[in-house]
Amino acid sequence: MVKDQHILALIRENPFISQQELSEKLGLSRSAVAGYISTLTKKGEIVGRAYIVKEEAKITCIGGANIDRKSQTLKPVQYGTSNPATVRQSSGGISRNVAENLGRLGCHVSLMTLIGDDRDGKWLLDETKRHGVDVSQCLAMNQEKTGTYTSILNDTGEMVLAVADMKVYDQFSIGFIEARWSHLASSNIIFADANLPEASLTYLINRCANEQLSLWVHTVSAPKALKLPSHLQGIDVLVATRDEVAALTEMETLTIEDCKKAAEQLIQRGVKEVMITLNEQGVLWVNANGEQAHFHPLPTNPIDRTGVEESFIGGVLFGISHDESFEHAVRLGMAASAVTWQTSETNADFSADQLYSLADNHYE
Structure with a gap:
């Protein structure tokens, strides 16, 4: 509670203080500060976001x-x-x-x-x-x-x-998206899934390309993956399972090498980053700069995999929004998915501090 009150006092003095400044003033890690702020927000002690406008x-x-x-x-x-x-x-x-x-x-x-x-x-x-x-x-x-x-x-x-x-x-019409475009355009990152109709999804991808907005897309399922247009310029990050990638590319994805080749095809079609979720084999990441990595999952005692992929994406987006490298953000995503996999809940209750601790300890 003492640390909570110190953080609140510093925020009252300077509503625009960054988490890094809070970390330095309090002698805490940045991840610990993020955890305290998350807790204070949930409790309703913090109702505004001015103090993190520049950072979050x-x-x-x-x-x-x-x-x-x-x-x-x-x-x-x-x-x-x-x-x-x-x-x-x-x-x-x-x-x-x-x-x-x-x-x-x-x-x-x-x-x-x-x-x-x-x-x-x-x-x-x-x-x-x-x-x-x-x-x-x-x-x-x-x-x-x-x-x-x-x-x-x-x-x-x-x-x-x-x-x-x-x-x-x-x-989910194009008109619905157009009516809310100012909200979308003010976002640092837009995350979309392929539950949108084909025309609306294509419109969103093309407009994000034209306006240089950061767009992440999840393919949802193999049939829904086919809603994506052939030209994928406008998608910064594509997240898909090996089955969904196989449907998109008409290529085999049985092995890790197969998945790498399929990811490279998607990059040739305009995607900047591809993340292929591989269940117990972890996640394969390939980008347009030729970088790639295979992240093995954290040790878990699997109970229920419902929501695991969404937890992974949430962890990666959290890392990116807090200025982590893409590779470190993927590690945070792996930590989030591990927590969810070990619960019967679709959305596990994890904290920023927990994700940093799990990721840093496993991938050190």
Whole structure:
């Protein structure tokens, strides 16, 4: 509590003080300061962001936000019959999950999505806002249902099947994006997922290219990855699984070398950075400068991989927004994904200090 009060006192004296200055004045690591500020923000002790305007990037997440219903069998799956299982409901959606992870880390983040004008939609936005996400750019659609994603996991936590009712995203029009363009254009980073319709996604990519805005794109699934245009100039960072990369490139991605070749094809088509998530094999990173690295996962006791990829992305975005190198940011993402993988929660409650500690200890 003493450190909390010292930080608050210094912020009251200078609302524009940076986290680095706080670190130097208090003799704390920058990651520790970030952790204290995150805690104070969650408690409501800090309600403004002037003190970090110069240091913290504004991130806007545009795409899916839905209700997740997760069923996990108690024993190995038996097809063609009823399986005893536990059933849970939580907030979900790729962009919404990434936004919540960033909000939990105290980042300046907003969500831009469509929901139904129903009880599920109201609950979803309230839950998202509770974790520090600005939801002012979201829109509730009349006579539409909030999106739902239902997954069936086996007794070890691996997904067996998933079904999605995402019809509301058909209304994600170019006009909706244009009406909120000033908000997008003021963002340091825009994160989008392929739940957007093909025309809207292409419009977003092209306009970001023309206006030189930083755009990150997640492909969501192999079928949705095919919504991306052939020319990918305008995408700074593309995040995809090996199956999604295979669909995008029509190349094999069975081995790490296969994945490297596929990533190089995507870079030739205009992407600046490619991150391929490889489940238990970690993450492959390749960029347009010829740099590449294979990050092995932190040791974990896997419980449930739902939300693991979004935690990884949130950790990377957190690092980039705090001026870390891309390589160090990926390490923070790996730490975030490891924490989530070891919980049954879609969005694990981790802190900035925890991510720095895990990443630095594992990758030293």
